[in-house]
Amino acid sequence: MTIKLVATDMDGTFLTDEKTFDKPRFQKIYDYMLQNNIQFVSASGNQYDQLRNFFKDFPETLFVAENGALVGSHNEVFRSDIFSNDLKMRVIDLLNSLDDIQVIMCGEKSAYILNSSTPEFIKTSTFYFPTIKMVDDFKTVDDGVLKFSCNCPDDETELYMQKLADLIGPEVAIPTSGHGDIDVVRADVNKAYGLEYLANKLNIKPEEMCAFGDGGNDLEMLRYVGHSVAMENGSPIVLETAKYQTINNNQQGVIAHLEEIFGI
Numbered sequence: 020m021t022i023k024l025v026a027t028d029m030d031g032t033f034l035t036d037e038k039t040f041d042k043p044r045f046q047k048i049y050d051y052m053l054q055n056n057i058q059f060v061s062a063s064g065n066q067y068d069q070l071r072n073f074f075k076d077f078p079e080t081l082f083v084a085e086n087g088a089l090v091g092s093h094n095e096v097f098r099s100d101i102f103s104n105d106l107k108m109r110v111i112d113l114l115n116s117l118d119d120i121q122v123i124m125c126g127e128k129s130a131y132i133l134n135s136s137t138p139e140f141i142k143t144s145t146f147y148f149p150t151i152k153m154v155d156d157f158k159t160v161d162d163g164v165l166k167f168s169c170n171c172p173d174d175e176t177e178l179y180m181q182k183l184a185d186l187i188g189p190e191v192a193i194p195t196s197g198h199g200d201i202d203v204v205r206a207d208v209n210k211a212y213g214l215e216y217l218a219n220k221l222n223i224k225p226e227e228m229c230a231f232g233d234g235g236n237d238l239e240m241l242r243y244v245g246h247s248v249a250m251e252n253g254s255p256i257v258l259e260t261a262k263y264q265t266i267n268n269n270q271q272g273v274i275a276h277l278e279e280i281f282g283i
Contacts, residue, residue, distance in 0.1 A: 022246060022280070023227040025052065026060040026083065026214055027273050029070070030196060031233040032250050033061070035269045038146075042076070048277045049077050058221060062210045064168070064196055064236055066130060067091060068150045083213030085125055086194060086204050086236055088165035090213045098216055099127050100208050101163035106190055110167055110203055111157045113186050120171045120179060123148060126162030133157070140170060167203040176201065194236035202236065211239035229280070231265070231273045232257055248276055 027033045034040055052059055061070045062083040071093055074080040082091050089099045102110070114122050121140045124131040130148035132141060134155055145151060154160055171179040180193045180201055192206045218225060226245030230237070233253035241247040241261050249261035250272050258264065265272035277283070 021227055022057060022229045023223045024058040024060060024214075024217065024221070025229045025231075025277065026062040026210070026240065026244070027231040028210075028233060028237050028240075029061060029063040029065055029073070031252060031268050032231050032237075033268070033273045034073075035271070040073075041271050041274060044271065044274050044278075045077075047283055048274060048281065051281055051283055053079060058217075058223070060214070060217065062087075062213065062230070062237075062240060064166075064194070064200075064202055066125065066148045066150065067096070069147060072149060081217065083210055083217070085165040086202050087209045087211070087213035088125075088204060089127070090216050096127075097220065099163065099165060100205060100212075101127065101165060102205060106205075107164045108158065110187060110191070113183075114167060114169065114203075115157075117179075117182075119175070120169050122157075122170075123151070123168040124157045124160065125165045125168055126160065127165060128162045130168075131157060131160050131162070165204075166208075169201045169203065171199050171201060173199040175199075196234040196236050209239040210237065211243035214240060214243055229277075231276070232261070233268065246280075248273075 060081045063070055064086040067084040067089050070082045070084055078093050090097045121136050123144055130151040131154050132144050132151055134153050176195055176199050184193045190206055191203050195201050225243050228244035229246040230240045230244040231248045232241050233250040238260055247261040248263045248265050249257045251267040265276040
């Protein structure tokens, strides 16, 4: 088996529940990958700036951020895929009309959160979106929109996913990472879409890629690569989709699996 690229989701996958990872253990894997021309990719629904912060000590890392809407390196954005203005405005109107849902609008320059959001949601959002601005109205923001990140009651996640899909229509996809977190992205955008861009840019075949995931927003990526790995803590559909399984995220399952396949 030849692996030339490793992509991993972050929350619930590469990171522990405390949002950390074992840097000394990963450093050995990272050095091995550099020596063997294997590319490491952080593929996440999270903001580009947050992902760069996590891997500031690993400068050759590439990023598929915002669930595939932005692809880049530490120093350069290779590609970003934004909403049309018409679609952006329609989604804003719809989200503003829904109760029990809070929203972050994720742009190319920054993320944006409404001043009317709850203090708890604002506090949580500043962790996941280190570059974020408070605004009164999303419609006044002059920025290309990559996605909308929504939070709803945990036990109503699937209900809101279906509601958003029905109300907005086929121009968008509604992936979730679980726990009440829902994204609204362009229908043609996902993590596999980001990896396909890197496949063409780096001349790497999908069958030469390895990917790790735990949630619904990882499914396209896991189906795309040749060596797909589900976390033990993954959702049932992820466990069914992936070809392999590793231990849970709090036991550093990604690192453990890479140590095994690379013989480290």
